[in-house]
Amino acid sequence: MEKKLKDLREEYLKIPIPKELNDVVQAALNEKPRKKPRVGRNILVTAAAALLIVTASVNISPAAAKAMSDIPIVEKVIKVITFVEWKEEANNSSAVIKTPAISGLENKQLEDSLNEKYLSESKQLYQEFTDSMSKLKEGEKGNISLESGYVILTDNETILSVQRYTDTISASSSTESQFDTVDKKNEVLLTLNSLFKDDRYLQVISENIKEQMKRQMAEDPEKIYWVEDDDFTAFKGIDENQNFYINEDGKLVIAFNSYEAAPGYMGAVEFIIPTKVLTDLLVGDQYIH
Secondary structure: OHHHHHHHHHHHHOOOOOHHHHHHHHHHHHOOOOOOOOOOOHHHHHHHHHHHHHHHHHHHOHHHHHHHHOOOOOOOOOEEEEEEEEEEEEOOEEEEEEEEEEEOOOOHHHHHHHHHHHHHHHHHHHHHHHHHHHOOOOOOOOOOEEEEEEEEEEEOOOEEEEEEEEEEEOOOEEEEEEEEEEEOOOOEEOOOHHHEOOOHHHHHHHHHHHHHHHHHHHHOOOOOOOOOOOOOOOOOOOOOOOOEEEOOOOOEEEEEOOOOOOOHHHOOEEEEEOHHHOOOOEOOOOOOO
């Protein structure tokens, strides 16, 4: 077992790394773990470290994937882990960017495309942060806080829903998110369109969201949504590219970034759509029920 993991680590270290990422990736590999209580933790810590090396290797190297298949105690599971983490502090500003990686899919084309997308998104955020720092004059403060990470929203036998979020605090604050929902059995990426028979769902969901907005404002005067008909910024409805995910209860959740459907102080907002209003429109009930 130890020899297999050593071979995998050596294979991983041979993977070409883009020049701009070399320092941060090497730092992640060489960083000494923080001290933690020893009781009952040694085996878990060792397993977690091994999983990180194995996962990073499998995503990129066919040779490492084959070697991993020969390790008898590693079961085939679809998981999300932190592939790499960037940290930067400068000019009274900070950035923490965690990049997720999905492992365990037999559909390597889907797995690789998702992981490449996640890495590309993180690289762009990191580049934008460093660019903004480089534009500051000597002695000038950036006063920017950037945090990007991910949340596993749903992970059951059928569905894996992952949210990638970016919280930015400067003169104001904002939250932006993107979501991916994977059918774990058929190993396909679900789109909003793929869940419904035709595009009637767009109007049905939009009207339900408007009703929820109005009801919430009537019940709580602190809540404000842009839903008034005479307001030029009013929420008109969703489209096929709307952010969504399927929660642990098998309900469709429509998500909005900051400022998309409400004032900034409301932050990112979400609406759970009652399945009863969707039943006749759904292709089936294997995802939403």
